[in-house]
Amino acid sequence: MAAIRIDQDLCIGCGLCVRVCANDGVKVENRRASITENCIACGLCVDACPKGAVCRETSRASADLSAWSGMMVVAQTDKSATPLPVAYELVGVARDLAHERGCSLRVLVISGLQPGCQCTGGYAPLIDAGADEVLVLEDPAFAIPDGAAIGQAVAQVIEQFKPEAVLFGATDLGREVAPRVARELSCGLTADCTQLALDQEGLLLQTRPAFGGNLLATIASPAARPQMATVRPGVFSRPEPQKGRCGTIYHLTAAPSSVPGIQVLSEESASSGASIADAEVLVVVGRGIRDKKALPTMERLAALLGGQVACTRPVVEAGWMGHESQVGQTGVSVAPRVLISMGVSGAIQHLAGISGAKTVIAVNEDPDAPIFSVAQAGVVADCRQVADEWVKYLEGATGRSA
Numbered sequence: 001m002a003a004i005r006i007d008q009d010l011c012i013g014c015g016l017c018v019r020v021c022a023n024d025g026v027k028v029e030n031r032r033a034s035i036t037e038n039c040i041a042c043g044l045c046v047d048a049c050p051k052g053a054v055c056r057e058t059s060r061a062s063a064d065l066s067a068w069s070g071m072m073v074v075a076q077t078d079k080s081a082t083p084l085p086v087a088y089e090l091v092g093v094a095r096d097l098a099h100e101r102g103c104s105l106r107v108l109v110i111s112g113l114q115p116g117c118q119c120t121g122g123y124a125p126l127i128d129a130g131a132d133e134v135l136v137l138e139d140p141a142f143a144i145p146d147g148a149a150i151g152q153a154v155a156q157v158i159e160q161f162k163p164e165a166v167l168f169g170a171t172d173l174g175r176e177v178a179p180r181v182a183r184e185l186s187c188g189l190t191a192d193c194t195q196l197a198l199d200q201e202g203l204l205l206q207t208r209p210a211f212g213g214n215l216l217a218t219i220a221s222p223a224a225r226p227q228m229a230t231v232r233p234g235v236f237s238r239p240e241p242q243k244g245r246c247g248t249i250y251h252l253t254a255a256p257s258s259v260p261g262i263q264v265l266s267e268e269s270a271s272s273g274a275s276i277a278d279a280e281v282l283v284v285v286g287r288g289i290r291d292k293k294a295l296p297t298m299e300r301l302a303a304l305l306g307g308q309v310a311c312t313r314p315v316v317e318a319g320w321m322g323h324e325s326q327v328g329q330t331g332v333s334v335a336p337r338v339l340i341s342m343g344v345s346g347a348i349q350h351l352a353g354i355s356g357a358k359t360v361i362a363v364n365e366d367p368d369a370p371i372f373s374v375a376q377a378g379v380v381a382d383c384r385q386v387a388d389e390w391v392k393y394l395e396g397a398t399g400r401s402a
């Protein structure tokens with residue numbers, strides 16, 4: 001990130017910089033301007049200064065942009081050090097960007113296993129998915145999702161390999177690690193991107209919904225490296241593996257952490273089920289189910305279809321389901337093969353999380369509900385009645401009953 005510097009020899013103390021600053025980030029004393037601690041480096045004062053006395057000062061990380069090249073994906077892993085599905089989704093999009101840019105793609109795997117150990121199946125699938133190099137950063141301490149320690153280690157690897165762009169999955173841990181890395185490297189970070197592209201000069205264009213999804217903001221980072229973005233699980237699809245692709249796997253040892261580590265005193269499972277981000281079939285319930293008592297039927301329907309139940313934000317706010325089940329802008333992005341939407345209006349913040357669904361079947365009493373505009377099949381009816389009938393039919397067809 002750039003900071004603002006004032007050349008005291010050029011400054012005439014006119015105060016135009018103070019007038020344009022919305023943040024009390026600059027003051028004039030004794031006919032000379034100086035930057036205060038409130039400065040957010042927006043640069044309005046740079047443009048306003050008639051004498052060119054105010055300028056941006058580039059940081060350590062961004063000093064020599066040409067030293068940074070190639071793409072990097074930071075791959076979070078599960079307890080067995082197997083990369084999460086979102087890592088493959090990121091490799092797919094980063095591979096396309098690297099191809100367009102004519103550069104290489106490294107995947108940095110965060111492994112909590114003992115040095116030299118690898119997950120079942122190894123890391124070759126990352127190469128099949130598009131990585132040219134896989135760097136396995138190993139430290140048994142990473143078995144604990146400690147954002148501070150992992151962030152510090154990831155920043156060190158990034159400084160060593162100097163990729164021009166780095167992508168993180170917007171998982172709980174990714175959302176904690178990525179800002180710490182950005183802070184450590186003094187670069188920017190765009191959270192929750194839904195599109196990534198390159199401009200003519202090869203700058204990473206990072207697009208994300210803003211203002212409740214009513215606006216798409218495209219953000220570039222021309223003055224700092226690396227360019228960094230987080231992407232939610234399910235936004236991009238997992239690439240088809242290309243068996244036999246060439247690539248190299250390296251094992252790196254993390255430097256000892258200098259941040260105070262997290263100490264685990266006891267463990268309690270927050271949810272027993274699999275993530276809704278990975279479900280092939282989802283029954284998404286909205287406020288239209290009207291009562292928590294309707295949930296068991298929805299769960300039964302989901303089970304009979306081989307899927308899981310997810311929900312809208314009001315259902316979480318009512319305390320009927322946990323936040324890990326919420327689909328949408330402030331929840332999880334999902335990409336099931338079939339999504340059955342029960343009593344969901346289809347607000348834009350909810351639709352932001354279901355764009356990856358292949359087929360949407362919507363059940364709503366209101367024929368004008370916006371959910372129908374994204375559905376391939378729609379039923380105008382009471383969703384509780386439809387769920388009852390559907391469960392009865394499936395139980396009859398399969399011979400199973402609750």
Ligand SMILES: Cc1cc2nc3c(=O)[nH]c(=O)nc-3n(C[C@H](O)[C@H](O)[C@H](O)COP(=O)(O)OP(=O)(O)OC[C@H]3O[C@@H](n4cnc5c(N)ncnc54)[C@H](O)[C@@H]3O)c2cc1C
Pocket residue numbers: 212285286287288289290311312313314315326327328329330331332342343344345346347348349350353363364365366369381382383384
């Ligand atoms: C910054 C921000 C972030 C947000 N993030 C999210 C998010 O991540 N996820 C999310 O879901 N929301 C989010 N919201 C809230 C969002 O704007 C909507 O309020 C929410 O999605 C509406 O949920 P709903 O469809 O369950 O409820 P409602 O809007 O109340 O819709 C209920 C629907 O059910 C229908 N209905 C009623 N009874 C029945 C019945 N018996 N059978 C069939 N249909 C019936 C109604 O016709 C209606 O269409 C966010 C809002 C903001 C401002």
